Amino acid sequence: MDIPDVEPVAVEGRIRIPYRWPAGKAGGRFLAALRDESRLLGQRCPKCARVAVPPRPRCLSCGAVADEWVPVGPEGELVSWTVARGGPAPVAWGLVRLDGADTGVLHRLLDVAPEALKSGMRMRAVLDGRRTGQITDIAGFAPAGGATCNR
Amino acid sequence: MQPVVILGAAQTRHAARRPEASYAELAFEVVADVLARTGVGHDRIDTVITASSDFWDGRTISDMSVQDAVGAAGKSASKVSMDGAFALVYGAARIASGAYRTCLVVAHGKASEGMPRAIASAAFDPIYERPLGPDDRVALGLQARRFLDLRGLGEEVLAEAAAQAWTAAASNPNAERREARTAVQVSSDALVADPLRGSQLAPDSDGACAILLADEQTAAQVAAASGREGGSTTVRLEGFGLSTDMHGLGDRDLGTAGVLPRAARSAYEQAGIHEPGRELDVAETYDASSAQTLLWREGLGLPPTGGPAWNPSGGAMGAQPGFATGLVRVAEVFERLARGEGRTGVAHGMTGFVGQAHCVWVLRRR
Ligand SMILES: [Zn+2]
Numbered sequence: 001m002d003i004p005d006v007e008p009v010a011v012e013g014r015i016r017i018p019y020r021w022p023a024g025k026a027g028g029r030f031l032a033a034l035r036d037e038s039r040l041l042g043q044r045c046p047k048c049a050r051v052a053v054p055p056r057p058r059c060l061s062c063g064a065v066a067d068e069w070v071p072v073g074p075e076g077e078l079v080s081w082t083v084a085r086g087g088p089a090p091v092a093w094g095l096v097r098l099d100g101a102d103t104g105v106l107h108r109l110l111d112v113a114p115e116a117l118k119s120g121m122r123m124r125a126v127l128d129g130r131r132t133g134q135i136t137d138i139a140g141f142a143p144a145g146g147a148t149c150n151r
Numbered sequence: 152m153q154p155v156v157i158l159g160a161a162q163t164r165h166a167a168r169r170p171e172a173s174y175a176e177l178a179f180e181v182v183a184d185v186l187a188r189t190g191v192g193h194d195r196i197d198t199v200i201t202a203s204s205d206f207w208d209g210r211t212i213s214d215m216s217v218q219d220a221v222g223a224a225g226k227s228a229s230k231v232s233m234d235g236a237f238a239l240v241y242g243a244a245r246i247a248s249g250a251y252r253t254c255l256v257v258a259h260g261k262a263s264e265g266m267p268r269a270i271a272s273a274a275f276d277p278i279y280e281r282p283l284g285p286d287d288r289v290a291l292g293l294q295a296r297r298f299l300d301l302r303g304l305g306e307e308v309l310a311e312a313a314a315q316a317w318t319a320a321a322s323n324p325n326a327e328r329r330e331a332r333t334a335v336q337v338s339s340d341a342l343v344a345d346p347l348r349g350s351q352l353a354p355d356s357d358g359a360c361a362i363l364l365a366d367e368q369t370a371a372q373v374a375a376a377s378g379r380e381g382g383s384t385t386v387r388l389e390g391f392g393l394s395t396d397m398h399g400l401g402d403r404d405l406g407t408a409g410v411l412p413r414a415a416r417s418a419y420e421q422a423g424i425h426e427p428g429r430e431l432d433v434a435e436t437y438d439a440s441s442a443q444t445l446l447w448r449e450g451l452g453l454p455p456t457g458g459p460a461w462n463p464s465g466g467a468m469g470a471q472p473g474f475a476t477g478l479v480r481v482a483e484v485f486e487r488l489a490r491g492e493g494r495t496g497v498a499h500g501m502t503g504f505v506g507q508a509h510c511v512w513v514l515r516r517r
Contacts, residue, residue, distance in 0.1 A: 086286075
């Protein structure tokens with residue numbers, strides 16, 4: 001029996017399943033300080049003194065339980081940056097190492113033209129006026145000196 | 152431990168879209184091919200390891216999307232949800248243990264059926280990163296920028312690396328990209344994630360790869376049955392290394408090769424390699440960007456120029472069929488050595504953002 005070739009047939013679909021991702025004790029504390037006190041906190045390892053932002057249940061370097069909190073930022077250094085141009089408008093992204101921290105935070109960069117971006121430049125966290133206890137309470141990072149802390 | 156022999160390898164002609172093939176048909180292409188090449192029958196396969204991703208296949212227990220194709224029913228089968236080079240570790244361990252005589256390792260990727268950027272975005276930390284909407288290209292751009300800044304290099308090095316990859320891929324019949332490009336052409340392409348341009352990023356491909364492993368005795372039997380001289384030109388897996396870095400992009404220095412040197416050292420030590428730049432004849436890496444082409448070369452302990460044939464297939468820059476990409480690197484090195492083009496080679500696979508986990512294999516022809 002001859003079977004002719006046919007146009008490719010496919011099933012179109014979409015998977016949408018609601019989830020919750022608990023921030024945990026450390027994450028809850030970090031996000032609550034951001035929401036309620038406009039403060040950025042880091043977690044310092046009692047053994048090797050590494051300061052992690054955002055916080056982790058264990059020190060990433062030595063594995064000790066980190067339960068000591070220290071203020072970090074709100075200014076820091078731009079470790080690396082890129083401009084994603086795949087969407088309707090370019091979006092600048094950066095890794096910012098906040099003052100007092102040993103790790104970089106991934107976030108969007110604000111109020112800066114792509115041509116003005118330079119690794120090593122000073123940045124400042126810009127907090128969103130409306131707080132929800134999410135990482136988006138930080139609206140992004142803008143060049144230090146230019147922007148105010150609250151929009 | 153039993154030595155592990157590669158009996159054969161097969162890969163698809165990787166393409167941007169293979170809408171006429173189901174996931175299973177894509178995998179079956181390479182399974183049928185590797186069995187035909189080696190003359191090994193399905194009944195002679197003791198165990199099957201597959202590499203696939205639930206998110207990429209749009210279903211959980213994604214190994215079931217290829218179960219029929221790989222002939223897993225009734226056999227001891229298992230899955231690795233990482234790049235296929237890592238699945239090969241599982242498969243090789245099964246042979247090395249002496250518990251199995253043959254093992255079929257199969258990886259597939261069908262990027263065209265989903266949304267690669269959205270799927271990559273779902274791999275970011277759900278509390279601190281995912282709500283911001285980053286994707287894999289953001290990670291690749293941050294890595295490339297840091298790579299250049301750390302060394303004081305200009306963007307032209309990325310264009311040169313990309314041109315080399317495009318030119319190599321042009322003569323690889325299995326590559327998705329089959330068109331040679333110069334550094335000037337590559338530099339005039341639009342920016343996608345500064346400093347990376349479209350042609351400096353690996354494509355999203357549809358494709359699959361299969362590798363058939365066996366112990367020495369079985370390899371000799373198979374060779375004798377096929378009329379070839381008993382095992383005189385076998386290619387063995389002689390060393391491997393695995394290393395995992397921290398997940399967060401801000402937790403590691405993206406401008407370095409990270410934990411790759413650690414994985415490479417382990418593989419070289421097992422294979423008795425002291426000077427990789429001199430002792431290796433071919434190297435194939437999973438380079439998702441032109442910055443990675445340069446970074447992984449350094450991480451594998453190879454000199455900037457000279458040394459082994461470097462990504463002669465074009466590397467992942469020629470085709471990136473999901474989790475099959477790293478296994479294709481092993482297949483490429485195997486084919487070269489089996490043809491007599493060199494004696495020792497290294498193949499590299501990776502999983503996670505911008506080289507969070509690396510897998511390094513040393514292959515040697517005996
Ligand atoms: Zn520590």
